[in-house]
Amino acid sequence: MTDAREKLNEDIELAIANHPASDKMWRAMARGRDNRTAGIAQMHVNVEEMKEGDRHVKVGVAANPAIVEQFAESIRKNGGQVFMAKTGEDAIRYVAEIAKRTSTSLIVKSKSLTTEEIEFNHHLEEHGVRCVETDLGELIVQLNNEKPVHLVAPAAHLSTSDIAEIFTRELKKEILADPDAILREVRPYLRPLFLTAQMGVTGGNIGVAETGSIVIETNEGNGRLVASAPKVHVVIIGMEKIVPSWDDVSRLVQAHAVSATGQSQTVYVSIISQHSPLAGSSEGREFHVVILDNGRSKMRDDPWFNDALNCIRCGACMNICPTYGIVGGHVFGYLYPGPIGIPWTDGVHGNENATFAHLCISCGLCKEICPVDIDMPLMIAKVKEKEIARNGQPRVNGFFTSSERLAKLASATSPLSNWAIRNSASRYVMEKAVGVDRRRTLPSFSRKRLRQRLEGTKQGSGVKGKLVFFPDIYADYNDPELGYRAVLLLRQIGYEVIIPDLRWAGMPYISYGEVGKAEETARYNLGVLEPLLSSGYGIVSTEPTAVYMLREMYPKLAPGPVAAKAAEVSGEFFATVQRHLPETVLKPAFATEEAVGFHIPCHERALNGGVPAVAFLERAGYKVQVVETGTCCGMAGTFGMKHGALGYDLSMAVGERLFDLFDESKTKLVASESSVCSMQINDGTGLRVLHPLYFVEPVRP
Amino acid sequence: MGDSTRQLSASQIDTFFTALRGLHTEPHLASDAKQTVDTLKQIIGDSDVKSVVAAGLPAPVKLLVESALKGVKHSYAEDLKPADALDTISKADLGITWVQYAAAKNGALVEVAYDDAIKLSSCLPRVHVAVLSSKTLLPDLDAAFAKVGQILRDEGGRKPVISLISGPSKTADIELRLVYGVHGPHTLHVLLLDWI
Numbered sequence: 001m002t003d004a005r006e007k008l009n010e011d012i013e014l015a016i017a018n019h020p021a022s023d024k025m026w027r028a029m030a031r032g033r034d035n036r037t038a039g040i041a042q043m044h045v046n047v048e049e050m051k052e053g054d055r056h057v058k059v060g061v062a063a064n065p066a067i068v069e070q071f072a073e074s075i076r077k078n079g080g081q082v083f084m085a086k087t088g089e090d091a092i093r094y095v096a097e098i099a100k101r102t103s104t105s106l107i108v109k110s111k112s113l114t115t116e117e118i119e120f121n122h123h124l125e126e127h128g129v130r131c132v133e134t135d136l137g138e139l140i141v142q143l144n145n146e147k148p149v150h151l152v153a154p155a156a157h158l159s160t161s162d163i164a165e166i167f168t169r170e171l172k173k174e175i176l177a178d179p180d181a182i183l184r185e186v187r188p189y190l191r192p193l194f195l196t197a198q199m200g201v202t203g204g205n206i207g208v209a210e211t212g213s214i215v216i217e218t219n220e221g222n223g224r225l226v227a228s229a230p231k232v233h234v235v236i237i238g239m240e241k242i243v244p245s246w247d248d249v250s251r252l253v254q255a256h257a258v259s260a261t262g263q264s265q266t267v268y269v270s271i272i273s274q275h276s277p278l279a280g281s282s283e284g285r286e287f288h289v290v291i292l293d294n295g296r297s298k299m300r301d302d303p304w305f306n307d308a309l310n311c312i313r314c315g316a317c318m319n320i321c322p323t324y325g326i327v328g329g330h331v332f333g334y335l336y337p338g339p340i341g342i343p344w345t346d347g348v349h350g351n352e353n354a355t356f357a358h359l360c361i362s363c364g365l366c367k368e369i370c371p372v373d374i375d376m377p378l379m380i381a382k383v384k385e386k387e388i389a390r391n392g393q394p395r396v397n398g399f400f401t402s403s404e405r406l407a408k409l410a411s412a413t414s415p416l417s418n419w420a421i422r423n424s425a426s427r428y429v430m431e432k433a434v435g436v437d438r439r440r441t442l443p444s445f446s447r448k449r450l451r452q453r454l455e456g457t458k459q460g461s462g463v464k465g466k467l468v469f470f471p472d473i474y475a476d477y478n479d480p481e482l483g484y485r486a487v488l489l490l491r492q493i494g495y496e497v498i499i500p501d502l503r504w505a506g507m508p509y510i511s512y513g514e515v516g517k518a519e520e521t522a523r524y525n526l527g528v529l530e531p532l533l534s535s536g537y538g539i540v541s542t543e544p545t546a547v548y549m550l551r552e553m554y555p556k557l558a559p560g561p562v563a564a565k566a567a568e569v570s571g572e573f574f575a576t577v578q579r580h581l582p583e584t585v586l587k588p589a590f591a592t593e594e595a596v597g598f599h600i601p602c603h604e605r606a607l608n609g610g611v612p613a614v615a616f617l618e619r620a621g622y623k624v625q626v627v628e629t630g631t632c633c634g635m636a637g638t639f640g641m642k643h644g645a646l647g648y649d650l651s652m653a654v655g656e657r658l659f660d661l662f663d664e665s666k667t668k669l670v671a672s673e674s675s676v677c678s679m680q681i682n683d684g685t686g687l688r689v690l691h692p693l694y695f696v697e698p699v700r701p
Numbered sequence: 702m703g704d705s706t707r708q709l710s711a712s713q714i715d716t717f718f719t720a721l722r723g724l725h726t727e728p729h730l731a732s733d734a735k736q737t738v739d740t741l742k743q744i745i746g747d748s749d750v751k752s753v754v755a756a757g758l759p760a761p762v763k764l765l766v767e768s769a770l771k772g773v774k775h776s777y778a779e780d781l782k783p784a785d786a787l788d789t790i791s792k793a794d795l796g797i798t799w800v801q802y803a804a805a806k807n808g809a810l811v812e813v814a815y816d817d818a819i820k821l822s823s824c825l826p827r828v829h830v831a832v833l834s835s836k837t838l839l840p841d842l843d844a845a846f847a848k849v850g851q852i853l854r855d856e857g858g859r860k861p862v863i864s865l866i867s868g869p870s871k872t873a874d875i876e877l878r879l880v881y882g883v884h885g886p887h888t889l890h891v892l893l894l895d896w897i
Contacts, residue, residue: 137874160876179875211853221870221885224824228817246850250843267868273860279818281783
């Protein structure tokens, strides 16, 4: 293992063991999500339309050289000075020179991720200038010699007593562990610093090219003080933040606030186009805008990564990321934390600092929640691919990206393979040799595959349409009975259903950074599907992940009209069935008065949120109780099967929160469409978990 | 002005005040000069104030503020000397400033300041009283930003600093507990003048 990978493993182990901290992170993240949901509800907008509109503002604009140039020109016209910094060092050198010329010994700063990116404070202090963060969260982590753990909530990992201790140390007086008591000390501590600092440094949430204006959004109002009390105001802004005109600003301000904290706008939105005089005097009052490139133009020109520049830094992706929620941004991050931190780290700090990409489990929830719909999972797969190219594919990841070949083998050698899967000695060997955790219950393999199972059954009439059934691995090799029941029900409804010779959907190639193989698989499957699509077939699958691949990934892995068509006509099994529910008779397989627990797999959230499957169960006469944390169950395909911290241990730590909810729910039977989520919930709760199709009596051929 | 305009404005004031209350802000309505003075006196009386700074007020309002401040130590940001502006404003317990517009639906005040002494008068004191005319209410943020864009495009020479203010200074950085007044005002009053 490389040093960086080893360090990552150790850090994850420590983070999992530190339960109080991970509980705090988890709660903060849940609050972030809830606030956002409530905020959006209050705005009375359609989320999808909102996302589309927000995205429209940024795409093609971020780091566009012509717009950057116009912005610079407007600032100069307003009388400000502009410096284009190719690198972080260039930016530091420029500011250090101003500090020297203006005899600056103290800089007050308002929160700026861009200055974190270039380690501004550290470098300016090397030049003998004291830098003080004035955003409370940033100040806390600065005094604690830490980096921000979250884009929006930098000190989310610390408790009130941790924070009281930090200020007790700094102020050399006893401070009570009470937020109000702490704040009573912070105000008089910072006030003289605001008033005596010679220079104020801010970032910028938005740059507006047409008028050369900077928009700064804060809740505390520290940005207003930093930008006006000191004589010199320096703005350090990433070139991707600049938009052409005022027409886009209202939308962005609201998108930032609602996604970050659920507000419709932050308490303060400052719009600065030049440094105003103070009491009529402009003496010594300077305004500088440093426009930072530092890898951004390289990202812009890379088709895999340019979408990352559309990030508006709301932090929503970290609020929903399951593994981030446990380990926090110090492990899940370099200087930029969280899911979006992975492509950003790769872009501005280099792939060698992006080893934490392996913490991404490709659940796709970040893309779902992102206000500008950035496809983080795919970008992260690319970052992993680069890391693997340098350091090799970890053995266990290679094992799981060979799942299709292995499934073929295990199916052919069943029941011997099943014996090996259940046998503790062979599981011990599997753990040592390949890294598959022996504590994980693995599915058994069927000798008969789905098409064999369906031999001799009657085709459907086709009056309702024609469908390709996409079994993926599970409904083909592990549980062909599931595929069998699905196909028969569809045929009974009136569909003609065929199963062409497709490969698996290939999600593990994304999860483990083998993007080339994912592309190859997508091309193969689309090649098989092409003639069927042109003769009117739709596609259906019982595995949400397979549909997710067809809808979300294939159009990017193998772009073109075939992928677009396949995405358009792919649907999750129950979504297809739902259209015919009123005339479909379903006989319940279990006689129970109690509610059936329902788990929504992550990839299904992107498709339909589990609504059709719940409708199916209800139509069969069940009461259904959706049990969820709002994020992943932790299994994430084969991730939870891997031995060690970056696998089973982290998977169970994420799952723990969901297992507790299932315990509290008192449900005895659980339904979930994902084969792997079912394993996780079964392992974590001991409850029986079945695909919803098993809740009804099967159609007989 | 017809009755319908009058009613429209009344419902807009309602919307505005509801939004302000949701933002931990205290709204006040003054329908004439006397009410304006009385309201200001009451706010000042309730706020345990030793000194006040006022900024950017139009002449007729300034006269009323002056009378409300009788017996209270106060200064006007416009009259301060560059050398002691920061110190004076920072020592004031209460700032009374004029705001040019507001987004009714969102409770956002739009302050347009050409001098940082005016801006600092709304951000340094622990109590801020924002005064505006009901005629300048805009429906929402979209309209407010459209106005901001218009102001900044039109300005040939000096461009003002424009601040949208939606409630008092707040933070939730300590275990998500909401606390007000971390740097700027911990109390925000909005005095809407229906007569100017």
